[in-house]
């Protein structure tokens with residue numbers, strides 16, 4: 001275990017590396033990862049696999065791991081996300097077993113008491129010597145809230161609550177002791193929270209709200225904003241650069257700096273044809289349409305609500321590019337070139353998934369990472 005003498009905020013933000021483009025693995029704590037697929041090699045999310053993968057990723061210089069906070073599966077043949085490891089305890093275990101990689105915990109603000117969450121994050125952060133990050137989720141999935149006996153607030157109010165929650169967390173992490181907090185929703189008396197996060201700073205904070213309110217929340221409170229780039233990527237580097245500049249200037253208007261990250265799905269094979277064949281095989285021909293339907297119905301998208309034709313389009317769109325995010329499918333040359341384009345457009349990093357991360361990361365490590373270094377977006 002690396003004992004870090006200091007953990008300056010800029011080092012945390014850089015995830016302790018000089019890589020211009022940060023790379024992270026997304027959804028590893030959930031069965032099926034980010035792919036609604038029936039192929040037998042789909043991700044198990046067992047602890048043994050998570051542990052082996054985190055060590056491989058740590059050795060390879062992958063910058064971060066971002067789990068999904070998820071409590072109930074989507075159904076279908078595979079019950080995608082039917083088995084998930086709780087993210088802060090998962091992160092703590094992985095941080096103890098690795099030495100360089102940043103590991104996020106993904107927390108539903110309304111489901112975790114802020115003072116308990118603050119201390120859980122601090123514990124993970126000490127275990128990882130300053131490598132823990134927090135993804136705040138306001139919540140979107142009604143069925144999950146029901147299962148906790150917690151009522152889902154209407155959309156704007158979710159972010160009002162999340163604002164108080166993160167204010168309370170930041171106070172608990174800050175120097176002040178015995179503070180009171182008198183919010184509309186959260187009321188705390190004489191709070192004492194020690195120790196503080198590792199190294200006298202605080203964990204990285206990210207959010208991925210897609211609505212205007214969610215994005216504004218990220219601007220006000222977070223270091224990193226994660227956004228899907230499927231639409232802006234159609235327009236290439238220029239459209240990506242425009243999207244990033246828009247986010248950054250909104251943050252700058254609030255006197256804040258924020259980095260823009262995105263998500264995607266990587267299918268890399270030695271040749272372009274092999275990659276495209278596998279993508280079609282796993283993501284389209286063997287899609288778990290029952291799980292896709294389950295996810296769509298939570299979002300109130302059904303043949304009854306949108307009509308048969310529109311539903312068919314939505315279903316295909318979700319299976320092919322919404323659940324896993326933008327697909328990076330191809331040979332090492334193609335995948336590296338597309339990832340480098342993100343960096344050229346000003347995107348700071350990407351959290352990506354693979355159908356089976358453990359089987360697929362070695363080719364990515366051996367063939368894509370050196371190309372990204374040669375393209376100037378990663379250290380050798």
Ligand SMILES: Cc1cc2nc3c(=O)[nH]c(=O)nc-3n(C[C@H](O)[C@H](O)[C@H](O)COP(=O)(O)O)c2cc1C
Pocket residue numbers: 067068069070106136137138139140141207208209210211212213214215226227228263351
């Ligand atoms: C990278 C990324 C990670 C996310 N992680 C989670 C998660 O772990 N759990 C969850 O319930 N929602 C997650 N979401 C959903 C968002 O937090 C958010 O609720 C959603 O984008 C809807 O945006 P809105 O809240 O602004 O309406 C994630 C979204 C993205 C793009």
